[in-house]
Amino acid sequence: MTVRRDLHQLSIHADARAMIERAREEGIETVWDRLAAQEPQCGYCSLGLSCRNCSMGPCRIDPFGEGPQKGVCGADADTIVARNLDRTIAAGASAHSDHGRDILEVFAWTAEGKTTGYELRDPDKLHALATEHDIALDGRPDKDIARDLASALMEDFGSRKDHVSFAERAPEKRAALWKKVGIMPRGIDRENVEMLHRTHMGVDNDYVNILLHGLRTSLSDGWGGSMIATELSDVMFGTPKPNMSQVNLGVLKKESVNIALHGHNPLLSDVIVQAAEDPELVALAKQKGADGINLVGLCCTGNELQMRKGIPMAGNHLMQELVLITGALDAMVVDYQCIMPAIVDVAKCFHTVVISTADKAKFPGASHISFDPRRGIEIGKEIVRKGIEAYENRNPDRVRIPGEPVKMMAGFSVEAILGALGGTPAPLVDAIAKGSIRGAVAVVGCNNPKVPQDYGHVTLTQRLIENDILVLVTGCAAVANGKAGQMVPEGAKLAGQGLGAVCQALSIPPVLHMGSCVDNARILVLAAALAKHLGVDIDQLPLAGAAPEWYSEKAVSIGAYVVASGIYTVLGVQPPIFGSKNVVGLLAGGLDDVVGASFAVEPDPEKAAVLIRRHIEEKRKALGLPFIEPSSIHPPGHAQAAE
Numbered sequence: 151m152t153v154r155r156d157l158h159q160l161s162i163h164a165d166a167r168a169m170i171e172r173a174r175e176e177g178i179e180t181v182w183d184r185l186a187a188q189e190p191q192c193g194y195c196s197l198g199l200s201c202r203n204c205s206m207g208p209c210r211i212d213p214f215g216e217g218p219q220k221g222v223c224g225a226d227a228d229t230i231v232a233r234n235l236d237r238t239i240a241a242g243a244s245a246h247s248d249h250g251r252d253i254l255e256v257f258a259w260t261a262e263g264k265t266t267g268y269e270l271r272d273p274d275k276l277h278a279l280a281t282e283h284d285i286a287l288d289g290r291p292d293k294d295i296a297r298d299l300a301s302a303l304m305e306d307f308g309s310r311k312d313h314v315s316f317a318e319r320a321p322e323k324r325a326a327l328w329k330k331v332g333i334m335p336r337g338i339d340r341e342n343v344e345m346l347h348r349t350h351m352g353v354d355n356d357y358v359n360i361l362l363h364g365l366r367t368s369l370s371d372g373w374g375g376s377m378i379a380t381e382l383s384d385v386m387f388g389t390p391k392p393n394m395s396q397v398n399l400g401v402l403k404k405e406s407v408n409i410a411l412h413g414h415n416p417l418l419s420d421v422i423v424q425a426a427e428d429p430e431l432v433a434l435a436k437q438k439g440a441d442g443i444n445l446v447g448l449c450c451t452g453n454e455l456q457m458r459k460g461i462p463m464a465g466n467h468l469m470q471e472l473v474l475i476t477g478a479l480d481a482m483v484v485d486y487q488c489i490m491p492a493i494v495d496v497a498k499c500f501h502t503v504v505i506s507t508a509d510k511a512k513f514p515g516a517s518h519i520s521f522d523p524r525r526g527i528e529i530g531k532e533i534v535r536k537g538i539e540a541y542e543n544r545n546p547d548r549v550r551i552p553g554e555p556v557k558m559m560a561g562f563s564v565e566a567i568l569g570a571l572g573g574t575p576a577p578l579v580d581a582i583a584k585g586s587i588r589g590a591v592a593v594v595g596c597n598n599p600k601v602p603q604d605y606g607h608v609t610l611t612q613r614l615i616e617n618d619i620l621v622l623v624t625g626c627a628a629v630a631n632g633k634a635g636q637m638v639p640e641g642a643k644l645a646g647q648g649l650g651a652v653c654q655a656l657s658i659p660p661v662l663h664m665g666s667c668v669d670n671a672r673i674l675v676l677a678a679a680l681a682k683h684l685g686v687d688i689d690q691l692p693l694a695g696a697a698p699e700w701y702s703e704k705a706v707s708i709g710a711y712v713v714a715s716g717i718y719t720v721l722g723v724q725p726p727i728f729g730s731k732n733v734v735g736l737l738a739g740g741l742d743d744v745v746g747a748s749f750a751v752e753p754d755p756e757k758a759a760v761l762i763r764r765h766i767e768e769k770r771k772a773l774g775l776p777f778i779e780p781s782s783i784h785p786p787g788h789a790q791a792a793e
């Protein structure tokens with residue numbers, strides 16, 4: 151029998167708590183129940199000290215030094231911990247990059263006229279990318295330009311280059327450093343395959359060498375696969391511009407056919423948006439008694455839609471089961487990544503159909519409609535029709551939609567941010583130089599049931615903005631801060647005076663939504679633009695990253711490429727590395743001498759805010775900008791609280 155935690159320990163949000171309570175009343179199992187059933191979780195695995203890379207094992211290293219200190223092959227704690235972490239990075243980098251390749255493939259097919267439902271909606275961005283790749287414009291048709299761009303980017307996945315093309319966007323000093331250290335990513339697939347090779351028994355056993363390849367692999371994600379995903383999605387679906395949208399379970403509508411789009415890849419969801427506007431399908435929905443079709447987003451597919459089209463966001467990672475428990479969702483359409491297999495079981499307690507669409511991501515118990523972008527719009531319509539049919543089975547007595555939606559602003563691509571600043575980073579740089587904005591922090595990543603949902607994101611973000619630090623968000627973090635009301639222009643009043651005044655002048659929130667998790671690439675591009683404008687390297691800027699509630703392998707890859715790009719990063723959930731003092735020493739300090747940045751782990755967001763503020767003031771000091779003495783910064787309520 152497991153002990154049930156108080157609802158307030160599970161989520162900071164009323165909509166979530168209402169649905170968890172309903173789940174408990176009705177005996178519906180959720181992620182929190184399954185976590186409790188797993189506790190206590192394996193100590194060896196939590197420390198990274200178990201290995202099953204070969205069948206002489208599985209092996210474990212005794213963290214207390216009494217039992218075995220080597221696996222059967224002789225691998226020690228350093229090797230095992232480093233190898234495990236690196237395989238995690240490779241899995242995350244592969245997930246992002248495979249998503250990037252799917253986009254690239256459809257982009258190429260669209261250029262060849264082989265798809266339905268796709269266009270090249272942002273010709274300016276297409277032309278800019280082509281020019282960046284030395285592809286002639288010369289008044290050629292966009293489709294020809296796109297075809298050349300597609301084949302140039304395909305090469306980034308292979309092994310025929312000495313660096314991925316977007317690495318050229320990094321400041322010169324950074325690129326030179328990557329070359330010097332030997333971590334310049336060559337090909338995306340190449341680094342990932344090499345990682346699996348290196349971590350095979352009897353290949354790379356030097357933890358430093360192993361971890362450096364981890365950084366290289368992650369860079370092939372950030373400056374490779376993810377950046378390709380973001381840039382080509384912008385060309386096909388439009389580069390995001392600021393828009394007002396809504397968030398939380400209140401975005402579901404009692405009177406409408408509700409369809410949630412969950413996962414990561416905008417290829418499918420974009421055509422579903424088009425299909426849901428089809429007059430015939432709208433008429434069908436009305437004929438069945440609904441007032442229309444209401445699309446809502448979940449996780450990063452939701453972010454993609456909210457960024458470009460203002461589609462309302464039902465919730466982040468830990469909301470995926472809870473949205474089903476409203477009884478108001480008719481269909482949940484999933485592509486891939488972060489989709490809990492459990493949703494199929496929760497959906498069975500209601501009338502909701504779960505529709506899987508990616509042939510590489512099947513869910514036993516779901517209806518599978520194989521998505522083929524060459525018949526995109528036809529399949530999109532078939533899926534929407536299924537949702538409308540499911541609406542007929544909805545039991546109105548079972549519907550419980552908690553609360554009213556909260557407003558939030560989305561759509562801050564780098565282009566939009568620079569646009570708001572008048573086309574150049576100069577005003578932002580000036581505000582940072584004067585000190586009205588102290589610096590900028592990317593707060594990104596997931597939910598994790600080990601943390602009260604959204605507590606880490608919202609608390610850390612609040613502490614940063616009230617201390618005049620601009621916050622950039624992506625992924626599930628963006629949903630958290632949106633729900634907390636930090637992402638509307640009126641949120642300026644939650645910020646300190648300096649940042650607040652800048653936000654007011656520009657009518658923007660102090661927390662800017664930069665997109666999905668692959669869109670962390672936008673943050674790299676922005677950091678590079680700031681560094682180039684100042685003629686410095688990224689690690690000299692007053693920037694930091696944070697992933698207060700991360701859970702996924704992709705988040706580990708993101709953290710690694712952010713650090714390898716020169717940005718100090720604080721993790722809120724402990725990664726499984728503490729079985730090796732040497733690995734911890736390298737990641738949490740040693741890397742400063744290698745790439746100019748390192749990791750910290752701090753579960754308490756109040757303390758994480760202090761670490762980050764001190765770091766930012768240190769960077770300001772080194773740049774000769776007005777600074778607050780870092781040692782005078784303490785958590786709220788601290789006895790020596792200064793200022």
Ligand code: XCC
Nearest residue numbers: 450488595596625626667
């Ligand atoms: Fe997944 Fe992207 Fe994490 Fe959210 S933030 S839980 S990875 S949906 Ni990417």
Ligand code: SF4
Nearest residue numbers: 201204207209221223
């Ligand atoms: Fe054990 Fe070595 Fe095989 Fe890992 S690689 S399972 S440590 S024998």
